[in-house]
Amino acid sequence: MTDASIPEGGKVTKSLVQLDARTRRRNAAEARFRAYGLTAIVIGFFFLITLMVAIVGNGVGAFRQSFITVEVFLDPAKLDKNGARDIEDIKKVSTFGYAPLIQNALLEAVQAAQPDTPIKKAGDTKQLISASALAAVRDHVIANPEEIGQTVEFRLLAASRVDGYLKGRVKREDVVRDKNINVEHLDAADALLAAGTLTRSFNPEFVLGADASESRAEQAGMGVSMLGSFYMMLVVLALSLPIGVAASIYLEEFAPKNWFTDLIEVNISNLAAVPSIVFGILGLSVFIQFGGLPQSAPLVGGLVLTLMTLPRIIIPARAALKAVPPSIRDAALGVGASRTQTVFHHVLPLAAPGILTGLIIGLGQALGETAPLLLIGMVGFVATNLPDGFFAGFMTPNSAMPAQIYEWAKRADPAFYERAWGGIIILLVFLLIMNFAAIVLRRKFERRW
Amino acid sequence: MYDAPYTERTTAVTDVKISARDVQVYYGDNHAIKDVNVDIQDKTVTAFIGPSGCGKSTFLRCLNRMNDTIDICRVLGKIELDGEDIYDKRVDPVQLRAKVGMVFQKPNPFPKSIYDNIAYGPRIHGLAKNKAELDEIVEKSLRRGAIWDEVKDRLSEPGTGLSGGQQQRLCIARAVATEPEVLLMDEPCSALDPIATAQVEELIDELRANFSVVIVTHSMQQAARVSQKTAFFHLGNLVEYGETGKIFTNPEDPRTESYITGRIG
Numbered sequence: 001m002t003d004a005s006i007p008e009g010g011k012v013t014k015s016l017v018q019l020d021a022r023t024r025r026r027n028a029a030e031a032r033f034r035a036y037g038l039t040a041i042v043i044g045f046f047f048l049i050t051l052m053v054a055i056v057g058n059g060v061g062a063f064r065q066s067f068i069t070v071e072v073f074l075d076p077a078k079l080d081k082n083g084a085r086d087i088e089d090i091k092k093v094s095t096f097g098y099a100p101l102i103q104n105a106l107l108e109a110v111q112a113a114q115p116d117t118p119i120k121k122a123g124d125t126k127q128l129i130s131a132s133a134l135a136a137v138r139d140h141v142i143a144n145p146e147e148i149g150q151t152v153e154f155r156l157l158a159a160s161r162v163d164g165y166l167k168g169r170v171k172r173e174d175v176v177r178d179k180n181i182n183v184e185h186l187d188a189a190d191a192l193l194a195a196g197t198l199t200r201s202f203n204p205e206f207v208l209g210a211d212a213s214e215s216r217a218e219q220a221g222m223g224v225s226m227l228g229s230f231y232m233m234l235v236v237l238a239l240s241l242p243i244g245v246a247a248s249i250y251l252e253e254f255a256p257k258n259w260f261t262d263l264i265e266v267n268i269s270n271l272a273a274v275p276s277i278v279f280g281i282l283g284l285s286v287f288i289q290f291g292g293l294p295q296s297a298p299l300v301g302g303l304v305l306t307l308m309t310l311p312r313i314i315i316p317a318r319a320a321l322k323a324v325p326p327s328i329r330d331a332a333l334g335v336g337a338s339r340t341q342t343v344f345h346h347v348l349p350l351a352a353p354g355i356l357t358g359l360i361i362g363l364g365q366a367l368g369e370t371a372p373l374l375l376i377g378m379v380g381f382v383a384t385n386l387p388d389g390f391f392a393g394f395m396t397p398n399s400a401m402p403a404q405i406y407e408w409a410k411r412a413d414p415a416f417y418e419r420a421w422g423g424i425i426i427l428l429v430f431l432l433i434m435n436f437a438a439i440v441l442r443r444k445f446e447r448r449w
Numbered sequence: 450m451y452d453a454p455y456t457e458r459t460t461a462v463t464d465v466k467i468s469a470r471d472v473q474v475y476y477g478d479n480h481a482i483k484d485v486n487v488d489i490q491d492k493t494v495t496a497f498i499g500p501s502g503c504g505k506s507t508f509l510r511c512l513n514r515m516n517d518t519i520d521i522c523r524v525l526g527k528i529e530l531d532g533e534d535i536y537d538k539r540v541d542p543v544q545l546r547a548k549v550g551m552v553f554q555k556p557n558p559f560p561k562s563i564y565d566n567i568a569y570g571p572r573i574h575g576l577a578k579n580k581a582e583l584d585e586i587v588e589k590s591l592r593r594g595a596i597w598d599e600v601k602d603r604l605s606e607p608g609t610g611l612s613g614g615q616q617q618r619l620c621i622a623r624a625v626a627t628e629p630e631v632l633l634m635d636e637p638c639s640a641l642d643p644i645a646t647a648q649v650e651e652l653i654d655e656l657r658a659n660f661s662v663v664i665v666t667h668s669m670q671q672a673a674r675v676s677q678k679t680a681f682f683h684l685g686n687l688v689e690y691g692e693t694g695k696i697f698t699n700p701e702d703p704r705t706e707s708y709i710t711g712r713i714g
Binding site: 256257325327328329330331332333334335336337338341345346350 | 513515518520543544546547550551552553555557558559560569570573574620623624626627
């Protein structure tokens with residue numbers, strides 16, 4: 001029996017130090033396969049680096065903005081004709097009333113920085129400053145009416161063309177055809193920068209502010225749409241976690257295995273593959289047209305994203321439950337635990353890391369989803385107003401981060417193109433945080449058996 | 450040839466604990482257990498032997514209705530525990546399993562502490578009124594499982610960190626913690642080395658004082674060493690059931706003789 005492995009005659013027929021043809025072929029195949037794998041990884045890594053360089057290179061500029069610091073004389077003759085400092089009188093002065101004050105102050109600043117400037121009229125300086133500056137000054141005056149009559153220093157957003165010129169986006173040769181700005185304005189901007197009147201610094205309003213109209217690229221920010229995404233994620237989390245986990249537990253642990261549960265299983269897999277825009281049109285017809293919920297509300301967006309996310313949560317949750325060894329169930333049943341006790345005391349804790357990972361990846365996908373939101377009216381330009389309170393946030397028309405990025409990307413002004421890339425950076429930071437949380441949670445709950 | 454040390458044992462005349470009549474088990478269309486009639490006695494170790502796939506484990510799992518968890522499994526016939534039909538519609542399998550404990554082939558401690566492994570059963574059955582009582586149950590069970598001295602200083606460590614033999618004794622301690630009346634063991638030593646096997650066998654002999662033990666085993670030597678009664682299963686039939694001494698020395702059925710002498714199986 002055991003002597004079958006000894007070659008006939010008891011001699012070794014081949015030398016160990018010489019490779020035979022078969023071994024050489026096998027080693028060559030192995031080396032080839034490793035090379036393929038390495039190539040694939042290198043290509044993937046190359047594209048990742050390219051993507052990262054492109055995103056950061058294009059988007060990081062959006063976080064820096066040009067500001068012009070000017071001393072504005074708050075002329076009582078223009079702002080408070082009666083002199084009574086009555087807040088209602090002050091509110092009657094529209095933003096147009098503030099334009100001459102700011103433009104005069106700006107002209108002074110330009111002439112101080114560049115004595116030979118061809119800009120002679122105060123009205124010609126308006127191309128340097130953001131249209132949002134008027135409202136900013138007016139808001140300040142309404143909040144501090146006692147400052148009327150004084151000269152107050154304001155740090156105002158520069159116009160997006162000026163900002164673009166300093167970032168290299170707007171070229172001197174191009175402004176000839178641009179009716180929004182002239183070469184003398186660019187000269188003035190250079191002089192203001194040299195004089196320290198114009199400064200460039202981090203712009204928190206890009207992260208925290210609201211979207212602005214198409215002509216005010218310098219004012220637009222992600223804050224409000226970020227809030228919209230936050231409310232949607234709350235809705236998705238609150239609905240898809242309990243529904244998804246309950247459905248998976250029922251299907252995996254309690255449901256009888258018959259044609260009906262097979263049908264449900266097949267359909268869950270199919271739903272996970274349904275294009276998200278289909279969920280958008282479903283949400284439009286069911287929640288808005290039939291259910292009467294308001295358009296553009298984060299609540300509706302959250303409901304739609306819940307529908308989209310549920311199958312993507314149920315599938316990994318079921319896989320996690322299935323991966324719990326049956327011996328654990330036997331052990332619990334064997335000491336007289338009921339099926340529910342078995343599931344909640346033993347199976348679910350062991351499946352928790354897998355379920356949580358699936359949940360967070362599902363939430364991450366929902367956070368990055370754009371198409372269904374466009375159909376229910378959560379388009380980017382809606383995100384201009386903050387909600388009035390925490391609960392109002394669910395119903396106040398809003399957008400979401402990816403829809404905001406899409407909105408910016410399709411606007412004509414190239415200044416918005418930069419902001420779209422900047423928005424992508426913010427979105428990616430959120431996704432990285434969520435993936436990191438998934439890893440941390442998995443580590444924390446992981447137990448060996 | 451079978452020549453393991455064997456001593457004649459007498460079985461004290463005791464009550465019938467479990468009585469099975471005309472039990473049939475089907476897995477889908479497969480008739481796994483055919484017409485099994487057996488009376489298992491109290492305070493006795495009963496061994497089920499037979500070749501792989503003969504249905505001995507299946508029959509064992511019928512005794513505490515663990516087969517209920519398999520959708521395609523059907524059990525017909527009558528199995529009575531102390532005169533009560535365990536397949537009666539009014540019987541809750543959870544209550545049954547508290548009375549009929551089980552130890553599995555592979556040691557399967559919960560991924561929790563040693564203490565919690567033992568305390569889980571008493572907790573869900575409400576056997577302890579307070580922490581002190583629970584501590585007492587845990588200690589008593591671990592002592593019965595012959596593992597107390599090895600783990601008393603590390604009760605809060607995970608049960609999965611023990612060696613295979615210790616894990617199996619922990620599982621036995623866990624099974625006895627709920628004060629069952631019958632203890633079912635499905636090849637409890639198949640994953641253990643000879644030393645751990647000897648410890649578990651010694652333990653089984655001690656458990657006989659308080660429980661009715663039913664053990665499925667592949668090892669005929671083990672059946673001869675630990676049991677007083679032996680049942681030989683073959684192809685789903687209960688071929689022969691009787692005193693262990695008689696089965697191993699003077700079997701009535703030629704199939705039993707073939708099996709214990711190593712000609713079939």
